[in-house]
Amino acid sequence: MAMDDVAFAAGSSSSAMDALAASSSAAAPADPSHGWQKVTYAKRSSRKPAAVAPAAPDLGGKPGGVFEGLDKRSQERHRAIQAARDAAAGYDSDDANANARVPWGSRSSDEGSDSDGAAAKDRPQAEAPKKPKKPKVKKPKVTVADAAALIDAESLAAHLVDISASYENQEGIQLMRFADYFGRAFANVSAAQFPWAKMFKESPMPKMVDVPLSHVPEPVCKTASDWISQRSPDALGEFVLWCIDSIMSELSGPTVGPKGAKKVVQQTPKAQVAIFVVLALTLRRKPDVLINLSPKIVGNSKYLGQEKLPIIAWVINQASQGDLVSGMFSWSHSLFPTVCAKSSGNPQSRDLVLQLLERFLTTPNASKARAMLLNGAVRKGERLVPAGTLDLFMRCTFPVPNARVKATERFEAAYPIIKELALVGTPGSKAVKQASQQLLPLAVKAMQENNAELAKEATDVFIWCLTQSPESYKLWDKLHAENIQASVAVLRKITADWKTLSPKLNSEALKATLRSLKAKNEAALEEAEDSGEKASIKEADKYCKAIIGRLSRGATCLKGSLLVIALAAGAGFMLSPNLDLTADLEKLQAMALELQAMASEYLRSF
Template identity: 55%
Template sequence: MDEERPISFEEEEKAAINASINANKSSDHGWQTVIYPKRQRKTSKTSGSNTDLRANGVSNNKSNVFSSVELHADERRRRNLELQRKAAEEAAEEASASRIARSKQRSDDEDESDDGDEIVDNGKVESKKPKQKKPKRIKVTVAEAASKIDAENLEQFLIEVSASYESQHYIQLMRFADYFARAFSPVKNAEFPWTKMFKESTVAKLADVPLNDVPEAVYKTSTDWINKRSSDALGSFILWSLDTIFADLANHQGVTKGSKKVVQQGSSKAQVAIFVVLAMALRRKPDVLIGLLPKLREDPKYQGQDKLPVILWVIAQASQGDLVVGLYSWVHNLFPVISAKSCNTQSRDLILQLLERILSAPKARSILLNGAVRKGERLVPPSALELLIRATFPAPSARIKVSIMRITSVFVIHLQWKAA
């Protein structure tokens, strides 16, 4: 009997591998699983611990791998969202710029648009409507508007108003003002900048504003009708006209008194029509102004350097109708302003220009001498002479001296007329 040859370690391992291959050949379909018996010789404890460690290691590796993948995926999603957001913003900006460009192009080419053009807005196709060019506003001057007033039509209107409001003269005068407001409504503010005119013009130019543009027939028809209205109604109408003018003045100045709120400019009705009807009333019935002088002198709403040119214009209109009323109003309402501390050089010069205009009028000497005493009052009262003396001695400046010399010469001329 042959002795059994001892099997070496290498042969034993090779046999185990072949057996394992043959056992798994049918189930693995040709794939082979390599088994190392050397590792199986380790103790169960060591094997179990190694198995646990390997399991933990695989699990940790898998966890680390997937967390990295998920982290990169989150970063990619964030980058994609950020790119989408930027793309949406850029698209919105481009769409807005495109709409602005199209709007500008449509406004520039509105005359060249065709009925068949189409525009796409939010995916909808709409036909583009042709735009008509706005007609240019035709500038109408005061003279052009005044020339269109028909004297016969005005006369017929006044007859109807007088019949409808027979005993209500004030309402008749208001309707009279409405007629001229409609006649001068085409005249815009820029065509009659009365505030600028009153600041820059001389008294000689202001005296004819704006009646120099009214036709003679219209003026005569109006003044003949005004002459038949009551003095009380005319007095109320004159004050209403002044209040309207001063309200328009506040609008031009930009702020109301006691407020910082910006106010819109007034309509052209207050600028043209009110001046026209007020001037005609003052020229035809200047005596009415005498009864209003105390109110104009004492009421604060008629005081101030900004309102002085309007008051001066009112007295100039009254002096056109009656020189005596003009000088009387000047002495009682304007002369005290000259010596006031608040009076500036420009206002003082305008006041003296009006006095010189009154005294240089045709036949002024005979008219003023005959009207030296009016309704129990002197044309130049002693208080005016006292004011002249206080203003003359002492004179605070050379300019004041020149002004006082002009006033003194006027009073000397008046006294010479009276002595003659």
């Protein structure tokens, strides 16, 4: 222990400590412990001092022993060193005690010996006074009507003249600058003032048709429409598609966050009102543009979906405001076949489609709407209501009894005009022949479904096809072998309503077709194994024979009648008292021609 103390004292190179130790060595009294005491560090001064070690045993057996002098000097030196250390560390004792109380890990890495920082962490700090919040300045609410009322027609006209001159051969840029003008006009309209997604979803069709164009002054609409009419169809088509894409992009954004998150509020762009305005203006002035775009819009999944359907319906409605036929064309060729193709479709979607149709059929009133639609029943070689649409509408109108829904009555109410639009036309014309060729196979398929009402209506459509074109008889002949049930339904209908139908049918084409069917029935009967199939073949053959018999009897009666007429004319000629061979021969020839015409007309009735 003494050697350790000596080593520690040697390591402390302080001159003051050495001087103090030399001055106090002579005055130190004898100590029985021989100066062997434990040395403590300043940083551990807060700990309780250890007890003084017991006195070392007397190894020599005499008082003092041989190490007595060495022990005294060691003890004195130890006291001097301890006193010097206490004096040197006295000024920092408070900080040392504070550091001893603060955990090591909580001391500052930059100032490890600074006890003020450590102590400050232990003491609670007073909270800084909060700065008062500045009150938010509420911007004045600007409605669509307010913004629209500030648009000046003369200012718009000057702007249109300017962009037309600046971008003379760039119609696409002209249309974008046209949209920019309205974008600046409606820039202060917030989403809360024009919640278009909610409006289209919750409002009925008649209420939305004039939104938001009803707020725009009439002179502004006229100025814009006149300018739009001078743009090319291709440029307008691209512009309309861009407007629709801009609207759809808002609906395609994320509307539902993670589980537990708040719902995302739709943020309407500043120019969103303007897009609806310029789109409505364009479609009302140039509705034909939508006819060319309808297959791209409705046939693309980007534009499909329950939340997007009200926008598509609104777009078609805008075109109908400019031209009712254009709106109906887009509805029957694109919207209705897409939405109602499945019988298990969404009821809300079906309701929206029917709302649009009912508006077409009653605008401005039912009589005028019907006249306008019939006048445009065939447009550029295409029927306003194609064959596929009539077939689908017929199935919606005549479902099986247990599949009727609330919308069935609405289909029944609109079916007569839809059928009329699909079948109207001059018999023998190109459009009518094309319609009959397309409808006949669809009617054959519908007649064989287990639905009596649908089969009855399909039979009427089939017979209409026979009355419009001789080519329909040839098509019937081709389809007969695989669709005997349909042929039975048609033959039964012709037999039952012979008096009313025979004048409308082509007797020669009908007779040739029935003979062909009869021959096919005989061949099919030999190959048939099912009893039900055999019964259908025999029933078809029975009706074929009956109708052929009626046609033959009619021809025989006609021949007899012509013979009687000819004999009577000859007898009158021979018995005439004033016989003029030349004049009377001319009369006889004229009579023969008249009889021939009568015979031809009579044959058509059979």
